[in-house]
Amino acid sequence: xxxxxFRALRVHENDGTMSARIEEFSPDDLPAGEVLVRVxxxxxxxxxxxxxxxxxxxxxxxxxxxxxxxxxEVVESADGAVPPGRAVVVHGYDLGMNTWGGFSEYIRVxxxxxxxxxxxxxxxxxxxxxxxxxxxxxxxxxIDRVLRPDGGAAPDGPVVVSGAGGGVGSIAVxxxxxxxxxxxxxxxxADDAKARQRLTDLxxxxxxxxxxxxxxxxxxxxxxxxxxxVDTTGGTILAGMVxxxxxxxxxxxxxxxxxxxxxxxxFPFILRGVQLYGIDSVQTPIAERRRVWGRIAxxxxxxxxxxxxxxxxxxxxxxxxxxxxxxxxxxxxIVRVAASER
Ligand SMILES: NC(=O)c1ccc[n+]([C@@H]2O[C@H](COP(=O)([O-])OP(=O)(O)OC[C@H]3O[C@@H](n4cnc5c(N)ncnc54)[C@H](OP(=O)(O)O)[C@@H]3O)[C@@H](O)[C@H]2O)c1
Numbered sequence: 278x279x280x281x282x283f284r285a286l287r288v289h290e291n292d293g294t295m296s297a298r299i300e301e302f303s304p305d306d307l308p309a310g311e312v313l314v315r316v317x318x319x320x321x322x323x324x325x326x327x328x329x330x331x332x333x334x335x336x337x338x339x340x341x342x343x344x345x346x347x348x349x350e351v352v353e354s355a356d357g358a359v360p361p362g363r364a365v366v367v368h369g370y371d372l373g374m375n376t377w378g379g380f381s382e383y384i385r386v387x388x389x390x391x392x393x394x395x396x397x398x399x400x401x402x403x404x405x406x407x408x409x410x411x412x413x414x415x416x417x418x419x420i421d422r423v424l425r426p427d428g429g430a431a432p433d434g435p436v437v438v439s440g441a442g443g444g445v446g447s448i449a450v451x452x453x454x455x456x457x458x459x460x461x462x463x464x465x466x467a468d469d470a471k472a473r474q475r476l477t478d479l480x481x482x483x484x485x486x487x488x489x490x491x492x493x494x495x496x497x498x499x500x501x502x503x504x505x506x507v508d509t510t511g512g513t514i515l516a517g518m519v520x521x522x523x524x525x526x527x528x529x530x531x532x533x534x535x536x537x538x539x540x541x542x543x544f545p546f547i548l549r550g551v552q553l554y555g556i557d558s559v560q561t562p563i564a565e566r567r568r569v570w571g572r573i574a575x576x577x578x579x580x581x582x583x584x585x586x587x588x589x590x591x592x593x594x595x596x597x598x599x600x601x602x603x604x605x606x607x608x609x610x611i612v613r614v615a616a617s618e619r
Contacts, residue, residue: 281304281462282301282302282303283302283343283381283382283383283615284300284301284302284382284591285299285300285302285381285382285383286299286343286344286380286591287299288329288331288341288342288596289339289340289341289533290339291317293331293520296351296440297594298429298448299591299592301501304382304385306428307377307385308376308377310373310384310386310387311355311356311387311388311389312351312354312365312386312387312391312494313351313352313354313385314349314352314367314380314386315352315382315383315400315615316347316349316379316381316384317348317349317474318349318400318403318612318614319344319352319380319612320407320408321594321601321612322345322409322444322611323601323602324345324374324408325342325594326374326377326413326479326598326599328341328374328513329343329536329594329595329598330598330602332584335409336373336374336375339480341375341376341377342377342381342526343378343380344373344376344378344380344381345368345372345373346367346368346379346382346404346407347367347372347378348364348365348366348367348404349365349400349614350363350364350400351391352581354388355388356459358388358393359391359555362397362467364394364401365393365532366392366394366400366406366570367379367386368408368411369389369559369561369566370387370390370560372384372390373523379577379612379614380608380612390563391613392563392566393571394570395570395573398462398570398574401611402583403573404447404586404611404612405609406582409443409559410444410445410573410582411569411570411573411594412445412562412575413448413449413572414570414573415449415506415531415558415569416449416529416531416554416556417449417456417577418569418572418577419527419556420436420527420529421456423505423527424504425456431457431458431517431532433459434459434504435460435461435483435502435503436459436460436502436503437452437460437461437462437485437518438461438481438491438506438507438509438511439451439463439508439510440463440464440487440513440514440532441463441473441484442451442462442464442466442476443509443530443534444609446464446509447475447476447479447609448530448579448582449509449549449562449583450462450478450481451480451579451582453480453507453574454480454482455579456479456576456577457569458484459482461481461484461503462476462481462486463486463489464484464485464487465486467484467485467486467487467488467494468486472559473568474502478581479579479582479585480579480581487510490514490518490521491512491513491514491517493520493521494514494517494520498520498549499517499520499569500521501516501522501524501526501549502521502523503525504526505527506518506522506527507529507531507606508531508532509531509534510531510532510536511532511533511534511538512531512533512536513535513536513540514535514539515523515528515530515535515539516539516541519553520544522549523549524549525549526552527554528550528553528554529553529555530554530556531557531558536608540570548587567610570584570598582609586608586609586611587608587609587610588610588611588612588613589610589611589613590610590612591613594612597610
């Protein structure tokens with residue numbers, strides 16, 4: 278395919294009303310950068326839906342092309358580390374926020390935003406993980422480094438994952454279980470047989486109602502029951518997790534679907550040495566980002582994650598993004614951008 282004309286999803290604002298449509302562009306329309314990537318797949322995230330809806334906390338000015346995730350092939354490059362023909366993934370930093378993003382057949386980005394895909398992980402599979410999977414990997418990896426500093430078998434005892442039905446949580450369940458941990462999935466859908474089954478299929482040994490995890494937040498410190506925790510919700514759920522964490526247990530914090538407030542005491546830290554780690558997927562330094570993708574392609578890789586995605590065309594993004602905003606959307610969705618040209 279020639280790069281002279283290509284398709285991208287463009288969001289416009291007109292008197293406060295947002296509209297999105299596919300338009301044709303040329304490479305001259307793209308921002309400056311060292312690497313031109315032909316995007317084969319992207320994925321749909323809540324942040325993309327916010328950008329499409331005109332949320333100024335995500336995107337300051339329009340017209341704009343969203344898409345915080347992109348995977349494809351390098352077409353032109355001024356950096357030997359990511360030569361033409363290399364399969365790559367790009368996400369985070371400013372991609373899709375105020376920089377032209379992955380809902381476009383081509384992107385142009387700084388070389389130090391680009392992760393060469395490890396052998397064996399194709400762009401489509403990479404997007405089954407996307408930012409959600411990368412955030413799950415950062416969280417799981419952090420816990421795993423504390424609990425298995427020298428590798429070997431996973432220690433006994435449950436690791437709890439909250440928001441387990443969501444994008445980050447469900448991939449964290451699969452990755453932890455793949456490493457041999459006994460995973461307890463905390464969810465608001467513990468009464469829903471289908472949701473329980475999905476979590477069990479991903480590798481959860483136990484599925485609990487999130488209120489049971491949050492209940493431990495009511496005391497200054499609770500009986501230690503978790504050897505580790507991945508939290509995606511914040512609020513009383515994260516507080517309950519920290520207060521019921523065992524001696525020296527690592528707990529990660531990446532999200533706020535429950536609450537941004539954190540009602541904690543110092544007791545879990547000063548009496549049990551509990552370790553609370555912040556997780557940020559956006560500004561991770563590139564060397565660390567490339568290392569973690571290396572683990573996603575190897576010991577954190579889970580085929581159950583890759584087979585559980587639905588795929589849509591670029592043209593379908595606005596409608597499916599609406600479902601994300603009104604809560605009717607389920608599971609992870611990857612976006613076919615220029616894949617038919619492979
Ligand atoms: N730090 C970072 O770099 C980073 C990166 C990506 C995402 N995030 C954040 O991580 C969080 C999860 O992202 P995601 O992509 O997994 O989102 P998601 O797919 O929308 O899933 C969110 C899950 O959170 C749970 N949830 C929703 N409302 C809740 C409430 N009121 N109380 C308790 N739990 C609730 C639900 O889990 P159940 O279905 O199990 O009930 C839901 O499925 C978000 O806050 C997101 O902004 C942060």
